[in-house]
Amino acid sequence: MIATIIPDVRSHYPVLLTELISIITPQYGGTFIDCTFGQGGYTKKILNFKNTKVIALDRDLETLQKVEEIQNKYGKRFLFKNIKFSQLNNLKLKNESVKGVIFDLGYSYTQIKDPKKGLSFESTGQLNMKMGINNFSANEAINILDEKELSQIFKFFGDEKDSNRIAHNIVEDRETREITTEELVRIIESSKRKKKSKTHSATKVFQALRIFVNKEISELIYGLINAARVVKKDGIIAVVTFHSLEDKIVKYFFKSLSENKSVSRYMPKGEEKINLFKTINKKAIFPSEIEIKNNPPSRSAKLRYVIKKEDFYDFETDILEKFDYLIKIENFSKKL
Numbered sequence: 084m085i086a087t088i089i090p091d092v093r094s095h096y097p098v099l100l101t102e103l104i105s106i107i108t109p110q111y112g113g114t115f116i117d118c119t120f121g122q123g124g125y126t127k128k129i130l131n132f133k134n135t136k137v138i139a140l141d142r143d144l145e146t147l148q149k150v151e152e153i154q155n156k157y158g159k160r161f162l163f164k165n166i167k168f169s170q171l172n173n174l175k176l177k178n179e180s181v182k183g184v185i186f187d188l189g190y191s192y193t194q195i196k197d198p199k200k201g202l203s204f205e206s207t208g209q210l211n212m213k214m215g216i217n218n219f220s221a222n223e224a225i226n227i228l229d230e231k232e233l234s235q236i237f238k239f240f241g242d243e244k245d246s247n248r249i250a251h252n253i254v255e256d257r258e259t260r261e262i263t264t265e266e267l268v269r270i271i272e273s274s275k276r277k278k279k280s281k282t283h284s285a286t287k288v289f290q291a292l293r294i295f296v297n298k299e300i301s302e303l304i305y306g307l308i309n310a311a312r313v314v315k316k317d318g319i320i321a322v323v324t325f326h327s328l329e330d331k332i333v334k335y336f337f338k339s340l341s342e343n344k345s346v347s348r349y350m351p352k353g354e355e356k357i358n359l360f361k362t363i364n365k366k367a368i369f370p371s372e373i374e375i376k377n378n379p380p381s382r383s384a385k386l387r388y389v390i391k392k393e394d395f396y397d398f399e400t401d402i403l404e405k406f407d408y409l410i411k412i413e414n415f416s417k418k419l
């Protein structure tokens with residue numbers, strides 16, 4: 084998930100930028116929605132082409148410095164909204180012909196390095212992990228949820244093999260002390276059966292907690308549904324993912340609404356079954372060897388895209404039912 088980090092230059096590195104631009108073709112102009120503005124890497128590249136406009140979204144208000152910079156340079160061709168991309172359909176887009184909706188999921192270099200956010204297992208102090216516009220923090224999740232709930236979060240959102248042991252030890256430890264970031268890392272390290280691994284032993288649990296705190300599953304699902312609603316016929320939806328859970332959701336959504344797929348359930352109301360999307364690349368697009376060499380964490384990035392081939396905005400999808408087991412886990416937060 085940290086694929087947008089380039090450690091040696093200490094700045095944000097937009098992943099798969101060349102590939103994304105060649106797919107959305109801003110050289111022919113048009114309006115684009117950048118659902119994950121971040122440090123503005125994608126937005127700036129699009130705005131460098133004449134006759135383009137970008138509506139950018141980000142849940143994190145700390146992106147405002149970059150927003151201002153871009154606003155000063157591009158004026159009315161750039162509009163920013165501090166909203167979550169699941170709310171995409173609330174943008175007033177009546178007069179816009181949206182040519183592309185893009186997502187670069189996860190967090191930016193700036194966010195992971197921000198000690199206040201506590202997204203990294205190298206952080207210290209109280210647990211947080213809020214990316215912006217949140218109802219609760221990782222501190223509440225870790226200190227309030229029960230053992231079974233914590234275990235399911237680690238298992239399903241982090242693919243953590245030792246989820247039960249870690250959850251058990253957290254619940255035991257929190258009776259006598261507050262679980263801070265350092266304490267959580269210590270508990271994970273002492274709970275792991277396999278001590279040696281290429282990645283840090285806390286990676287999976289931290290990923291799981293971040294997904295839970297930021298409700299990243301429902302964000303992605305509603306983001307995709309609403310992207311398909313706002314993009315015009317012949318427009319493109321492109322998504323860069325960084326872990327298998329995100330990719331699974333994107334892949335299913337695109338595939339289930341594309342041509343020649345038995346799982347397709349797209350149906351304009353009251354009419355015969357018809358497919359909403361056309362897929363050009365059946366397989367995901369990966370960063371080049373050069374990009375991975377320049378920015379090693381980008382190796383986990385995958386880009387998928389579809390072209391909307393119909394002028395329909397009211398369609399049916401079973402994606403919510405398909406991933407209901409994950410939404411149920413997200414809903415543990417109702418008691419926080």
Ligand SMILES: C[S@@+](CC[C@H](N)C(=O)[O-])C[C@H]1O[C@@H](n2cnc3c(N)ncnc32)[C@H](O)[C@@H]1O
Nearest residue numbers: 097119121122123124125141142167168187190
């Ligand atoms: C990987 S960064 C994007 C980097 C950007 N493409 C660039 O080139 O600078 C992801 C950004 O998406 C934002 N984000 C993540 N989930 C979001 C959501 N559900 N709604 C809005 N913004 C979100 C994060 O706050 C972060 O700034």
